[in-house]
Amino acid sequence: MDFLLDGIMSVTWQQCVMYLVGILLIWLAIKKGCEPTLLLPMGFGAILVNLPLSGVLNQVMSGVGETNGIIEWLFDIGIEASEALPTLLFIGIGAMIDFGPLLANPVMFLFGAAAQFGIFFAICAASLFGFDLADAASAGIIGAADGPTAILVSQVLDSNYVGAIAVAAYSYMALVPIIQPLVIKAMTTKKERRIHMEYHPAMVTKTVRIAFPIIVTIIVGFVAPSSIALVGFLMFGNLLRECGVLGTLSDTAQNTLTNLITLLLGITISFSMRAEAFVDLDTILIMCIGLLAFVFDTVGGVLLAKILNLFRKNKINPMVGAAGISAFPMASRVVQKLANEEEKGNIILMHAAGANVSGQIASVIAGGLVIQVVTSYL
Template structure:
């Protein structure tokens, strides 16, 4: 009967820590409803892969041919060898996004670009702290608050910390309603947060909506070929939405595809959450650096908007509410909703949702482009 206790005897303290991490992720998914479609499978997977001699991982059977573990197989096929899962998820995300607010006010893209500052700042800091360039670059991408991009960049660059990076990216996505108001208030005054903005909806021609994803893919592809997979799949999803002849496929991409891939991605990424790789000082550093990147991204977008207001004041033009600059991260549509809620709390009836949404979709595109640029730049030095 001793073999029945073999698993219990093999448990390490690091694995016990991972059981707690898994339970906490499940609790956040159920009790707090923080990204439940991803955190719940990720948490449950973290428990499974850390059970001694777990059948979900490849293992030798009586010293012979390895028995294929399902989670390890999914990881090798869906992430390690092809990055298939994150890329397929981008199709669904693209199908969800309405670029109308951005196309009606193209200058919002500048806010999205400015909000990527934290990514590059933290890459520099992480490198100074001793992380390899590929790991530092992967850690910096956490600041975009875009889980699929973080996973894809860390996988393409062969980072040793895919698990902690994925957990940090999705955790901070879920914590946008808590972190962003704090970061925004650090760099704005109550008067600035009360600025009202008028919004004149513009009808965007169908030709423009169709041409936009095609043009973006081609332009980014010429400038940064490594970004084509990231940007192309996002824009292909948007083309499904806007073409008008594939409505069923567009709806499927937004619903069934996103839900299925998110579920599989969550449980598959748990392969990189094995105790021997996850429970260490580097993980805590990654979580801290990811938070810094996220806060800096938000603050950079807000500060850029404040700089724009200086120019507008000189020109005697209506000012913008600088909070919309904080929506330049990739957490769409959560970030724009958070900013709208904050604006309404500061002054009842202050509606800036559409302006915030325009910046938010710009941030989605900018963060994906930033991910591709990071891959392109870092690849030159590897």
């Protein structure tokens, strides 16, 4: 009967910590509604992979030899070998996005680019803390405010902190309504937050909407080829949405495909949350660097708006710059909520939405550029 106690007796304190982490993620998903489609499977997976002699991981059994665990197998084929799961998810994301507000007001492209500042600031900070270039770049990409991009970049660069980066990326995305208002209010005056912006929707033709994903894919393919898988699948999903002849496929991509891939991705990435790889002081530092990246993303977008206002007659509400992060559509909703709190009836949502979808494209391109630059040095 002693074998019945083998599992209990072999539990380590690090594994107990991971049980608590898993329960915390599940609580955030259910009680607080924080990214439940990702945090719930990640939390439950964190418990599964840290059970002693867990059958979800590969293990050698007496008289049987090595057996394949389902989560490790999914990780090997879906993330490590091909990065298939995070890449496929972009088809669904692209099918969800309406680039109309951005195409109607192309200046919003600038805010998507500016709001990636936190990525590069965080990479420099991580390097100063002693992380090697691959790990520093992987930590910095948390600032992309895009979970699949963060997972893919950290995996391609073979980071030692894939699990921590995934948890940080999705946790901070869920905390955008808490993090961003604090940063925005610290950087702007009440008068700036009350700036009204007239929205004159320009007619975006169907031809332009169809041409946009094709043109973006071609341009990015030449400029940042390392990001073409992400950008290409994102743009393909958007083409499904805009072409007008594949409504069923577009709906499938937005709902069935996205939900299925998200479910698999969440529980699969928990393989990187094994206690021996996760419970470490460096993990806490990675989480702090990720927070720094998110904060300076917002700083970059707001600062650009304030600089542009020095040269514009029609002022831009600086909060629109903060919407340039990739957390779509949460960031634009947060900005609109703040505007309404400052002055009832101040509607800047469509401007914020334009900056927000620009951030989605910019974050994916930034991820590809990070891969391209880092691999050229390694």
